[in-house]
């Protein structure tokens with residue numbers, strides 16, 4: 001487990017996958033299998049370089065180790081990325097199916113040490129193709145987005161209660177990304193009376209979500225700097241940088257995007273500015289809880305209780321951070337380390 005993006009040996013195992021006929025270039029990073037097989041989604045998007053793809057797979061895999069440890073799940077941390085060349089092929093197209101089948105063959109070679117699931121760019125149907133190729137894959141039956149959003153909303157409510165000592169009515173929430181998670185998170189907040197701003201690089205998507213929940217659209221270039229109580233990054237990784245922090249106008253950052261902070265030190269910058277950062281790997285565990293529920297046969301009630309416990313966990317971590325004058329990330333890391341060492 002490591003946050004060092006440039007150390008290839010930070011992960012237990014890193015596998016590159018290549019097929020020239022299909023134009024497939026993918027990376028599987030298995031961060032840590034102490035608690036079980038490495039589980040983590042497959043992300044499909046363009047990368048500036050091969051090194052950037054490897055670094056992102058490793059960073060996201062490390063976050064999955066933390067996510068599973070803190071959610072008390074029997075999985076290790078892993079992640080894969082597929083390097084996109086231009087627009088992604090349509091769902092169900094021959095090109096997409098062939099590429100996913102081939103990727104599934106590479107996953108099979110890990111002999112169950114890596115279990116993929118849905119992430120940005122990939123779909124439930126892609127996981128079905130991976131399964132058909134003989135590999136184990138999670139998320140094959142349902143979109144985890146709404147469950148992730150339920151957990152992320154429990155986290156947001158807990159942070160607002162802790163920091164602002166109020167419920168969500170009238171709280172100003174700015175959501176970056178109107179996708180599977182962001183749209184649902186925005187809806188939950190609006191249903192509880194929050195004033196929601198939403199941004200997406202797909203302007204039409206942002207407009208549709210805003211109209212359906214009675215919120216307002218904000219420019220995707222401006223959303224991070226919105227004057228709001230809660231900023232909820234639900235789009236891409238590493239949006240909170242050292243340069244962004246001094247310009248932020250929120251009290252709390254609580255979203256679902258994996259790997260929200262650009263560098264670990266940004267957590268200290270946020271603390272110095274009095275901005276509470278809810279660790280993404282705690283807030284966005286709803287999807288993996290839902291997957292686990294399917295695997296072990298939890299009832300809806302059991303799953304919902306587990307999703308709501310994300311809020312309890314956030315409250316505990318924020319209180320612990322306050323007591324020890326640590327950042328919430330540091331308090332969470334200490335918890336995860338205890339669990340990985342079998343002490344919690």
Ligand SMILES: NC(=O)c1ccc[n+]([C@@H]2O[C@H](COP(=O)([O-])OP(=O)(O)OC[C@H]3O[C@@H](n4cnc5c(N)ncnc54)[C@H](O)[C@@H]3O)[C@@H](O)[C@H]2O)c1
Nearest residue numbers: 144145148177179180181200201234235256257258284287
């Ligand atoms: N889906 C899940 O269950 C789940 C679980 C854990 C974490 N996450 C994380 O949450 C985030 C969102 O996941 P999702 O499933 O909703 O993805 P998604 O692909 O459904 O939605 C992402 C949305 O963000 C938009 N977007 C991309 N770049 C943007 C930018 N710079 N500004 C504004 N909008 C932008 C996209 O157009 C898209 O609408 C990702 O970081 C993902 O890794 C998702």
